[in-house]
Amino acid sequence: MRNTFIKHLTEQASINKNIVLIVGDLGYSVVENFQKRFPNRFYNAGISEQNMASMAAGLASEGFHVFIYSIANFPTFRCAEQIRNDIGYHNLPVTIVTVGGGLSYGNLGYSHHAIQDLGLMRLFPEITISAPGDPIETKMCLTHLIDNPGPSYLRLKKSGETTYHKKHTIIEPGIWKEIRKSNNKKIFLTTGGGLHLAHKIIENNSRFTDFGIYTCPLWGAKFKNLQQSQINDFQEIITVEDHLLDAGFGSWLRESITIPESHLKISHRALDLNVIGSVGTEEYLLKKGGF
Amino acid sequence: MKKNIESSLKLAEEIRTKSLHMVVKAKASHIASALSMTDILAVLYYSILNIDPNKPNEPSRDMFILSKGHACVSLYATLGLSGFFDINKLDQYGENDSDFMNHISHKVTGVEFSTGSLGHGLPFATGKALASKINSNNNKIIVLLGDGELDEGSNWEALLFAAHHKLDNLISIIDYNNLQSLTTVAETLNIEPLYDKFKAFGCEVFEVDGHNHKDLFTVLKKADIIEGKPIVIIAKTTKGKGVSYMENKVRWHYSTPNNEELEIALNEIKNA
Numbered sequence A: 001m002r003n004t005f006i007k008h009l010t011e012q013a014s015i016n017k018n019i020v021l022i023v024g025d026l027g028y029s030v031v032e033n034f035q036k037r038f039p040n041r042f043y044n045a046g047i048s049e050q051n052m053a054s055m056a057a058g059l060a061s062e063g064f065h066v067f068i069y070s071i072a073n074f075p076t077f078r079c080a081e082q083i084r085n086d087i088g089y090h091n092l093p094v095t096i097v098t099v100g101g102g103l104s105y106g107n108l109g110y111s112h113h114a115i116q117d118l119g120l121m122r123l124f125p126e127i128t129i130s131a132p133g134d135p136i137e138t139k140m141c142l143t144h145l146i147d148n149p150g151p152s153y154l155r156l157k158k159s160g161e162t163t164y165h166k167k168h169t170i171i172e173p174g175i176w177k178e179i180r181k182s183n184n185k186k187i188f189l190t191t192g193g194g195l196h197l198a199h200k201i202i203e204n205n206s207r208f209t210d211f212g213i214y215t216c217p218l219w220g221a222k223f224k225n226l227q228q229s230q231i232n233d234f235q236e237i238i239t240v241e242d243h244l245l246d247a248g249f250g251s252w253l254r255e256s257i258t259i260p261e262s263h264l265k266i267s268h269r270a271l272d273l274n275v276i277g278s279v280g281t282e283e284y285l286l287k288k289g290g291f
Numbered sequence B: 001m002k003k004n005i006e007s008s009l010k011l012a013e014e015i016r017t018k019s020l021h022m023v024v025k026a027k028a029s030h031i032a033s034a035l036s037m038t039d040i041l042a043v044l045y046y047s048i049l050n051i052d053p054n055k056p057n058e059p060s061r062d063m064f065i066l067s068k069g070h071a072c073v074s075l076y077a078t079l080g081l082s083g084f085f086d087i088n089k090l091d092q093y094g095e096n097d098s099d100f101m102n103h104i105s106h107k108v109t110g111v112e113f114s115t116g117s118l119g120h121g122l123p124f125a126t127g128k129a130l131a132s133k134i135n136s137n138n139n140k141i142i143v144l145l146g147d148g149e150l151d152e153g154s155n156w157e158a159l160l161f162a163a164h165h166k167l168d169n170l171i172s173i174i175d176y177n178n179l180q181s182l183t184t185v186a187e188t189l190n191i192e193p194l195y196d197k198f199k200a201f202g203c204e205v206f207e208v209d210g211h212n213h214k215d216l217f218t219v220l221k222k223a224d225i226i227e228g229k230p231i232v233i234i235a236k237t238t239k240g241k242g243v244s245y246m247e248n249k250v251r252w253h254y255s256t257p258n259n260e261e262l263e264i265a266l267n268e269i270k271n272a
Helices: A002-015 A032-037 A049-060 A080-088 A117-122 A135-147 A194-204 A221-226 A249-256 A282-288 B002-026 B031-036 B038-048 B069-081 B087-092 B121-134 B153-164 B194-200 B213-224 B259-270
Strands: A019-023 A042-044 A065-071 A094-099 A128-130 A152-155 A177-180 A186-190 A212-215 A236-244 A265-271 B063-066 B141-146 B170-176 B204-209 B231-236
Touching (some): A002 A019, A049 A080, A049 B121, A049 B153, A080 A094, A117 A152, A117 A249, A128 A135, A177 A194, A186 A194, A194 A212, A236 A249, A249 A265, B002 B038, B002 B069, B002 B213, B002 B259, B038 B069, B038 B141, B038 B213, B063 B121, B121 B153, B121 B170, B194 B231, B204 B213
Parallel strands (some): A019 A042, A186 A212, B141 B170, B170 B231, B204 B231
Antiparallel strands (some): A177 A212
16 A cells, blocks of 8 residues: 555655655655655654644645655644644645554554544544555545645555455545445445455355445545545445554444434444554454454 | 834834734734834834835836734834825734734735744744845845743754855844743753854854944844845844833833823833
8 A cells, every 4th residue: 555655655745745744753754755756755754743743734835735645643643733733724734644544553652553542543634534445545646636726635554455346436535445346235324444454354254145235435524524425225234444443433424423213223343442552463453453 | 224223213102102002902912022123113114124015016126025913013013104005904913814823924914834833933033045046036034033932942943044055135133132931041941142143053143232222223233234144133122112111120021001091101111
């Protein structure tokens, strides 16, 4: 995902002269090509996320679409107020990019576990959240964010993700995309790393063989009103995410809809609180967290 | 220049008068913070900033960012008196649903950036200064900070960046009145030696009497020709300047004058 992101961003930057990339002293072996090609549109802000976020807002107020890039909780929680006041409130085209979504950096400890970030970004009404689940979705999300510049969050995992989409298509915020057809009007609805987890659940449990999989990689507070109409086609929806249930994707969906009395059953698969404070491989922690 | 000084002194008097009326009408706080920076605003808007009030979004304009957003009332007054909008709009200050909020608001014509939480103005201005460099614009970005605000680490992050990237189009003015929320800056969290700190961060530093229009004008002109470094101007000020009972009193960070106090204040300003 990381490589897809930087490759596509670099391609776009050669067309769109407003794209600026600022890194928070991260991106070794990822960002060098961008830096080489666009030396006056690449900056290393050093390890100073608060300044990076406000400065990005300042640049964006002069017409640039600024991407700020760092790991997990650093460009989000560390500078939450800068995102709220400077980027969000002023409605400026800054895309906050994180690597290591969910438990991608499992061994690196709690500081590096991005399992509450969606909750934070959901609070900012101007922000479009994008949480791609595979490399193709990463490219589709980035295309959308560049074509619709505004305050946004791009939550990447790391590398080596399986590709689930068959081809590059257009995605729209708040709209679910079918990945696997349902034979029984029952689906998993995923965002981000949930796409991979839903496939694993189906693989390992025959009860879900006929379930379909849909993804919703672009969402946020602005797109709640699009959810009610989409639930009507289904009898059972299980949301899946590599994030805590609290303030996560499933909670967002739950808050967006009124569940009809008949038919629809809705439930959520998210990380259990017992992953907090644990270390291990991503696979190990996901298992510990209930997957 | 003499004419400039006389005119900016006159503007400062009008800003103070207007600010007092606005604060009293809205029963608002922070009048002493607003009076502290009034002379700086008058010199900037009368003599220094290259901004056409009729084209407030002209890309090549100089830009002023108020980081101590609580002192907004004197900036609103300055903009109104300088022709950015109909002066009568200032009556909206403090009203429900008003664009003239009690912390500086970008919804008002001529205001570049909303603040209210401290430590945001300088990093944002740094981004604007960087944008000007990328675009080879010849304008300057001036940001006004409070002294207590320097407790915020984000300011120092921004200065590191600005010095590293030689942003000589970025001018930070410190409104150094030595009073913050509960007591003096010195007793709250000592920021001295401030001149040396800014020097050590790679800035060109000036010190000036923040109420002397001639000196402010001179130092801002000097700042304009500095190359290769961000500029910091430490303006020594008096909180509540111009109203004797407010000067150097923490209370006037919060209180609103009553009618009798307003009359005294207006008379002192008129007869200064």
